[in-house]
Amino acid sequence: MPAGWVYIMTNRPNGTLYVGVTNDLRRRVFDHKAGTTGGFVAEYGLHRLVYAERHENIVGAIQREKNIKHWPRAWKVRLIGRENPAWDDLADTLPY
Numbered sequence: 001m002p003a004g005w006v007y008i009m010t011n012r013p014n015g016t017l018y019v020g021v022t023n024d025l026r027r028r029v030f031d032h033k034a035g036t037t038g039g040f041v042a043e044y045g046l047h048r049l050v051y052a053e054r055h056e057n058i059v060g061a062i063q064r065e066k067n068i069k070h071w072p073r074a075w076k077v078r079l080i081g082r083e084n085p086a087w088d089d090l091a092d093t094l095p096y
Helices: 025-034 038-043 058-070 073-083
Strands: 006-011 017-022 048-055
Touching: 006 025, 006 058, 006 073, 017 025, 017 058, 017 073, 025 048, 025 058, 048 058, 048 073
Parallel strands: none
Antiparallel strands: 006 017, 006 048
């Protein structure tokens, strides 16, 4: 079973948040930045990757994404702040 990623995109520090899941984080972030995904991400201009979490399998990543999506916004902001206090775009630091 392939690995999975849970990620959070935003448009600016403390801006609108999008929580997603994918098995290919580089490709998915590129799609978001290029605007080819459409929908919520494109509508709100969410082009900044501020959080990424790798899971050994996609099933675990999907479950984690569902959990995070149900969290209050303050918890998501705290999660980002712990790992990325400056809310930098992490796209250029992605592994492989």
